Amino acid sequence: MTAPARLDELERLLGDPSDDGNPLGGTAALSADEKDEVFGAAEQALDAYCLNAEFVPRRHGGRLAGADDLIQVLRTVFRRDPSLGLGYGVSSFISSVNVWASGSPTQTRWVADTLLSNQKIASAYHELAHGNDFSRAEFAARPGATGGWRLNGRKEVVTNVKRARGLVLLARTDERPGSRSHSQILVDKQTVPDGAMRDLARYPSVGMRGVQLGGIEFTDCPVDDEAVVGRPGQGIETALRSFQLTRTAIPSMLAGVLDSGLRSTMDFTADRRLYGHRVADQPEVRRLLVDAYLDLLICDSLGLVAARALHLLPGQTSMYASAVKYLVAKRLMDAMHQLSLVLGAHFYLREGRYAIFQKLLRDLAPAGFGHAARVACLGTMLPQVPLLARRGWVQPAPADPALFRIGEELPELPFERLRVSAGGLDGLAGSLGAAVDRLGDGSEQQRLRLVAEQFRAELGDLAEAGAALHPSDLGVDARVEVLDLPARYATVLAASACLNVWLARDDDPAWVTAALDRLARSLGRAGDDRSGHHREPLYQDLAARHAERRSFDLSRRALPG
CATH class of the missing domain: 2.40.110.10 (Butyryl-CoA Dehydrogenase, subunit A, domain 2)
Incomplete structure (x- = not known):
């Protein structure tokens, strides 16, 4: 069964999360949460689906083929209940990757059999x-x-x-x-x-x-x-190689939490009236909603591109994985916080139509420190910065364009080719300049070029600063301003991912121009001097997706309900 067909089956099995009568919906998830209990009925449904098979490579009898497909399947679960996503599935995923990477044939067979029989590791x-x-x-x-x-x-x-x-x-x-x-x-x-x-x-x-x-x-x-x-003695090396898959995939799965949080907030703004008008009609509210929408598209672009890099650039993903864990987790949490401001006192209510929001907000918090803290990810990136600054960020070679064709079939995950260091190679950063050079002469693409060029300049500044680092700057006690270098680099990678995904899709440039503007301003750069120009079209697109029950990520999938 193809990944899209499996997604459809899982959506049908779990049903509409907003239906109070659905035993696998949000009301039932909240009830289990209030009792500090495992969501038993949903776990039984995932047993019937054999979700564990998504973590087992095809060569061992499972369904795991593309890391991007795995993200989409688990995002379906996280969109409904993050506790279910972590407690039922991701724990076994984190464990099993180590065995696929370094285990003996006997170990891989035992782990595969254990997971495929709906047991946990x-x-x-x-x-x-x-x-x-x-x-x-x-x-x-x-x-x-x-x-x-x-x-x-x-x-x-x-x-x-x-x-x-x-x-x-x-x-x-x-x-x-x-x-x-x-x-x-x-x-x-x-x-x-x-x-x-x-x-x-x-x-x-x-x-x-x-x-x-x-x-x-x-x-x-x-x-x-x-x-x-x-x-x-190989334990830490195996963990660092395996983390490249888990640090990439898990934050990207958690984007489903923001999707649901944004949907709940859209419901609220459509229902709630202040001063005789809908909350949704207030300009500041629309700004916050569009910002959250853009953050979701940014996170999805970087996460899925990094997931495809595990297949296509396995020797370079040590940096990309940590960049995803740092940037995606931060933007997801910041966006949910901004949405809580829209909900006001309703964001912490534990009963009623919007009660799921407070659970999503609480459950998302471990994304910043669970498995690996965001600052720890910056620390693991930092030692590679000097070599990248001298080799990978100065006239870097672009990646294969297949990296950005989301949904296109991928070769099998090459666990044995994952490396602890990228060796100064950086195809994703290299693709930034190549993408800027591909932009056309039309007014919209020229405006996009002006914003995109700011990231090419940022990469040049990072190369200069990174090459000047002293070995004493690269330890666990690195100064804040030094740790800022890999943080800024993660933002450049996100910009490259967004721009190249947009070029591969050839759709409306409004979202990518606004996304790059948002990323550029986070770096203290000028961004787009007409950044408000795209806000209303983006809000209308967001509202249309909400009305049509479609996901807010790149897939624009039809959802139950």
């Missing part, structure tokens, strides 16, 4: 004492006296750790410092001896209340030599 990298610095994790695996390994230590705040069949654990296997000090251990919980493992209590949370966030502690737990994923 949890990953445990971080520890509360060390936050995002999982290289300092103290959970240990030590050689056993008669072979194998002995596990000792605890992991906290792990999604699905209690009910998962399997665990992927990052464990210290060498006391010496360095990148070879940790390994990943795959554990089948059903083989753990009595008394060697105990569950820890769930940590209370403001958002994602329907997700099982627990902990686990091991005491002298034996596992076989074959439990190590890849080679001993």
